[in-house]
Amino acid sequence: xPPAVRVFPRRKALHGAxxxxxxxRGVNLKLSTIQALFHLPQTKAAASLGLSLTAFKSARRRxxxxxxxxxxxxxxxxxxxxxxxKPRRGGRGAIMRRRKAGKEEGKEDTMV
Numbered sequence: 001x002p003p004a005v006r007v008f009p010r011r012k013a014l015h016g017a018x019x020x021x022x023x024x025r026g027v028n029l030k031l032s033t034i035q036a037l038f039h040l041p042q043t044k045a046a047a048s049l050g051l052s053l054t055a056f057k058s059a060r061r062r063x064x065x066x067x068x069x070x071x072x073x074x075x076x077x078x079x080x081x082x083x084x085x086k087p088r089r090g091g092r093g094a095i096m097r098r099r100k101a102g103k104e105e106g107k108e109d110t111m112v
Contacts, residue, residue: 004030007059009051027051029059042068 008026027049037045045068046056060068 002062004028005059005062007051007055009055029063031063031065034060034063034065038069041070045070 006026006028029049033049034045037048040048042056043053046053049056051059
């Protein structure tokens with residue numbers, strides 16, 4: 001695993017002249033620089049460094065980071081909330097069970 005990786009953003013042609021992205025001489029990325037961005041989604045981390053997502057992914061893989069460790073917070077909160085909620089007791093199935101139970105009780109009363 002190399003200590004640092006140099007990434008060269010691609011050139012962009014516009015109106016016949018060549019324009020270069022921010023940091024056209026290349027961006028030096030260290031493992032510590034990328035680790036400081038783990039709290040961000042990968043697209044925002046790449047944008048903050050002035051790189052495309054593809055260039056950012058390539059650089060992080062060369063540094064030995066195979067997957068981006070960011071996790072969405074909202075989906076985890078929903079899962080926790082769903083697990084803490086009590087199961088529902090109402091609904092059509094419960095109504096049908098009550099009706100069926102009531103009819104069976106009524107039949108027993110008439111037979112006795």
